[in-house]
Amino acid sequence: MKSLRRFLTRLFNTATMRAQEERLREEIAEHIALQTAENLRAGLSSVEARRQAMLKFGGVEAMKQDFRAERSLLFIENLLGDLRNAGRSISRMPGLAAVIILSLAIGIGVNTTIFSWIQMILFQPMPAVHGAANFLMVEPRSETGGYPGASWLEYRDLQTQVPALRDIVASQMVPFNVGRPGQTERTHGQLVSGNYFSALGLKPVVGRFIRPEEAERPGTEPVIVISYDYWQTRFRGAPEAVGQKLRVNDRDLIVIGVAPREFQGTMVPLKFELWAPATMAPALLGGTRDIEDRGSRAFSLIGMLKPGATPQEAQAEFSTAMAQLARDYPDASAGIGGEILPFWSTPRGPQRLLISGLVILQGVMLLLLLAVCGNTANLMLARGSTRQREMAVRVALGAGRWRIVSLVLSENMLLALLGAGLGAAFAVWGTTALRIAPMIGAFPILFPTRVDAFTLVFAILLGTACGLIFSAAPAVHLARLDPQDGLRSSSNTPPRSRARKVLMGVEVGLAMVVLIAAALFLQSFRLASQSDPRFRPDGVLLAAYDLSGRNPDEASDREFAARLLERLRSLPDVEAAAIATNVPVDLHGIPHRSFTLQGRVRTEPGQDRAISNTVTPGYFKVMAIPLLEGNDFAEMRDKAAPAQAIVNEEFVRRYLDGADAIGHRIQTRTQSFAIIAVARNSAYDALGEPAQPAIYFSYRDRPQDQGEIHLRTRSGNETALTSEARAVLRDLDPMLPLYDVRTFSQHIERNLYLRRIPARMFAVLGPLLLGLAAIGIYAVVSYAVARRTREIGVRLAFGATSGRVVLQIICENLGGITWGAAIGWVLALVISLRLIAKGAVNFPVFIGVPAILLCVAALACWIPARRASRIDPMAALRHE
């Protein structure tokens, strides 16, 4: 207690230093005055009386020191002094400080932005939901490795059969058409189990949430919860929104509550606006049997572990439950097991894909930051050496090693933390830029990234780590300083500069790795965005429709598509029209399908797989993909022709060994198809990808209730077709909206968006890093040259040409740089061979980048060397 009290008083005293000092001064004066008066009374002369009094009191300064040490916390006082000192010395080098702070800020800002993204996916995957990262995916898993989802009845069984999980939540993503006939609007929502909101721990902003009993019996409770954004935009945030009717999929639903502000559903980054009880599925989805049919696996399940339970227990219970279900309902559940997955590795959505890309990006950017640290260390070391004498004086006057180290450290830490602060500001800007990313694909996507306390801590830790890294070399260097040496040596003796050369090499090596990574990425990005997709995207308009709310069957789906195509083809500006289930180069990819090819014997285990797309006749004309053999699919209303399939060249090469494909039969799980034509290869998942085998099925054989309309315009202005296409669809069905209307070029552009972010980062950071490396080398060389002014003067006086001097300086410095560059180059080569190219070396990059880097390095050496060689020998010899 007593020591705590003293500590607090001392802390307080540190703050009120000046007043205390004044008090002590006064007390001493009074003490001595009283003693002098006493001595006078004893008969001493006035001068002697005062002298004796002073003697008796003892050393005033030593006492003051004691007093100060007693009074306040010495280390805080020292720290404040150091910081003041650091501030002063930083303000003496504004240019250098600006370079250091800015480069650190960029490095830290980029890293923090990427980290905020990663931590969003890993730790805060659902905004507004506390502890969202603790949720687990409860995924039924088929024998072939797919995740088909769970049926509603299965969900009801699992709720009680996996006791290690509490509150398993079921949700199904559904498109809703909201509004009156003729002016419907497509919105995405989720059909959810009754415990959805309570299990997520959410509180309604207004109204209430769905009650468990409202998701018990089919179709009884026409209620709906709306998102905060939807409430703000459609109801202007009025509390009266609760209780109003909303026309959804041609049914009136009553708004009962508003979800919390940030909440966007359980499939982030997808952003949902509406939530209805799962038992409304038959009413909203046109008589779907989703909630009574065990074969309809439409729901995705998540659950949280009970306290004390482990994922292994949950996995064991889940597997047992699924095995039991497979025995009880062999029709629907045979061969379906189960897997408990961490939330971020959900098989739906782009998380899994993103996280691996982001981790690599983070790794590269951390290397970049390390290179920046190396650069800063070098600059500080060069500067530190010019302060040798100052430090020597300090040591000579009694400063301990630790005082010197803490002096250097505080200066560097101040720089690093300023950099981290600015970096955090950059990160705030960067994450905001990510948030306002445009909608990608048919689904509304919002990345809920933000800079929160966690991210800020990361930025500060990063700053501290940087500070420590680039303080180490200068601090050790100065602390080892022998004061005698430091004072004696004039600045003309060349110091040992191995540390600097090594650092320079390390920095250049790191820069090499990062620059090569950047160049490789940029090149692949450019190749991808410029590569020929082998179909013609310009002049094509895309738009989607969805009949799933119409209670469709195969015949009505087929008839609708046939009529739609007839009407569209009759438009004067339409050259060709087709419908397909998938659009190439989509962010979500195109499904692969397994099949068996008649007459082919597989040598390895597993199944043959190919890209599959279901298209109407005319598709190849719209896409401008030539058919190399055979003819297009039979007309939509043709009832006579057998089931048909068209394959691509790669399919023929891989599975038929280039033999004549036409006439072969493809067997899928349900149907058999005859190959009638071979199409040229084109891009499917991404531009510039290696050729993939693909099968096209006909819409006639496999009608779908959803479709992407492809229209090729005659005039070249595809956007002009939008209103005509809308009118056609409205004529056919006034309640059906045309959504996700975009040109094919826009579609491709949108899907390149995610790759464009790192591409932009690299495009900006690459040159920046090159510039930093140049500044670092320049500073070191010009410092080293300045220290050798006399030596250079002697050489010149003895007749050396300035060219020779310049050459010698460049060669000396380029040695270390070349070593570093070579090591970095080899490292980058190994990484690229192992990870990316798998055998192929990108020669332009691996030769170009080192060439540029070494040229810049040579230039950075040349400028100071040339300046040094131009001095007048006489002036150099007189120097100092």
Add this chain to the structure above:
Amino acid sequence: MKQKADVLQGTLALMVLKTLDVLGPLHGYGIARRIEQISGDLLAVNQGTLYPVLLKLEQEGAIASAWGASENNRRARFYRLTRDGRKQLQAETKDWEQTAAIIARFFEAKAENLS
């Protein structure tokens, strides 16, 4: 050397407390005089060392200080014992007497008495 200083400081603190206990509120010079009178040469030189001790005691709450007027009518800092300080003094006096008694007995002890 450090130990010696500590011992000195410890005893000095006890002396300060006792002085204030006996004489009531006093300024620094008064305390120094009083200790000098009683202890002889301990504070004959380096009277200044008193002030860090006073500060320490004040931070611990054993004494309190306030401005007042000295004999020659100038501003001086007067120190007085607090309730905590009185308790501390009692406890330390007891400790000190015990220690002194033990040491005294130890020095009086003869070899034959210990066998």
